[in-house]
Amino acid sequence: MRAPDTILPLTAEGLGFARNGVDILCDVFLTIEPGAPTLIIGPNGAGKSVLLRLLHGLLDPTAGRIVYAPAPEPRRRQAMVFQRPVLLRRSVLGNALYPLALAGVPRGERDARARAALALVGLEALAGRPARRLSGGEQQRLALARAAALNPDVLFLDEPCASLDPAATRAVEQIVTALAARGTKIVMTTHDLGQARRLAGDVVFLHRGRLLEQTPAEVFFTEPETPEAAAFLQGQLVW
Numbered sequence: 001m002r003a004p005d006t007i008l009p010l011t012a013e014g015l016g017f018a019r020n021g022v023d024i025l026c027d028v029f030l031t032i033e034p035g036a037p038t039l040i041i042g043p044n045g046a047g048k049s050v051l052l053r054l055l056h057g058l059l060d061p062t063a064g065r066i067v068y069a070p071a072p073e074p075r076r077r078q079a080m081v082f083q084r085p086v087l088l089r090r091s092v093l094g095n096a097l098y099p100l101a102l103a104g105v106p107r108g109e110r111d112a113r114a115r116a117a118l119a120l121v122g123l124e125a126l127a128g129r130p131a132r133r134l135s136g137g138e139q140q141r142l143a144l145a146r147a148a149a150l151n152p153d154v155l156f157l158d159e160p161c162a163s164l165d166p167a168a169t170r171a172v173e174q175i176v177t178a179l180a181a182r183g184t185k186i187v188m189t190t191h192d193l194g195q196a197r198r199l200a201g202d203v204v205f206l207h208r209g210r211l212l213e214q215t216p217a218e219v220f221f222t223e224p225e226t227p228e229a230a231a232f233l234q235g236q237l238v239w
């Protein structure tokens with residue numbers, strides 16, 4: 001039988017992460033399906049970033065496991081962008097080319113793929129500029145282009161707009177929407193409820209290291225299932 005050509009659905013089965021005897025995440029079951037973005041929300045310290053890092057394989061769970069659909073090379077089919085991108089001391093184009101070289105993309109294909117990714121984020125005109133001279137918003141768009149060039153099945157975004165102004169935030173949201181429309185699954189943390197409403201297909205709500213809800217967005221924002229989520233939506237739950 002031919003293996004599916006996506007790692008989705010991706011499931012967390014009883015995922016846990018503890019440090020020094022303290023549970024940071026506990027007994028998380030969730031399923032990441034293809035489709036509109038999954039937004040991970042919850043109060044500060046709820047475990048959103050830890051969950052994202054576990055799902056991407058940057059942290060090893062201390063309990064449970066992550067199961068992918070049996071596509072070849074699952075780790076290569078996912079990418080992650082952080083709140084503050086770390087760019088190479090190269091041109092904008094050089095930054096977009098680098099992960100393609102690392103991933104073993106044939107040399108003859110790299111330039112076209114990197115330039116297409118820069119076009120997707122509106123940076124093609126800045127291809128020759130030193131990456132570290134870009135504005136904060138442009139740097140984040142380049143980080144997204146670098147990840148998008150790899151054409152991942154899943155793209156994890158950890159608070160990608162946290163240090164950005166409203167215009168730069170809107171540009172990132174448009175890129176997220178464009179990536180989702182072309183079939184990339186976005187899994188994203190945010191503390192911005194307005195952003196979650198604008199982007200989410202479904203919502204994962206974390207509170208004190210526990211997953212309290214995974215709910216379609218229209219349900220979550222109108223009829224949350226748990227009192228904690230209702231309080232959070234009303235701005236009453238800060239931890």
Ligand SMILES: Nc1ncnc2c1ncn2[C@@H]1O[C@H](COP(=O)(O)OP(=O)(O)OP(=O)(O)O)[C@@H](O)[C@H]1O
Nearest residue numbers: 019024042043044045046047048049050051189191
């Ligand atoms: N590698 C680690 N080792 C030990 N503790 C950690 C580690 N990473 C995170 N923590 C702790 O786990 C808790 C959850 O952190 P996390 O960054 O996931 O929260 P968050 O929901 O993303 O919060 P915020 O909204 O403030 O970014 C915090 O108390 C944090 O200090």
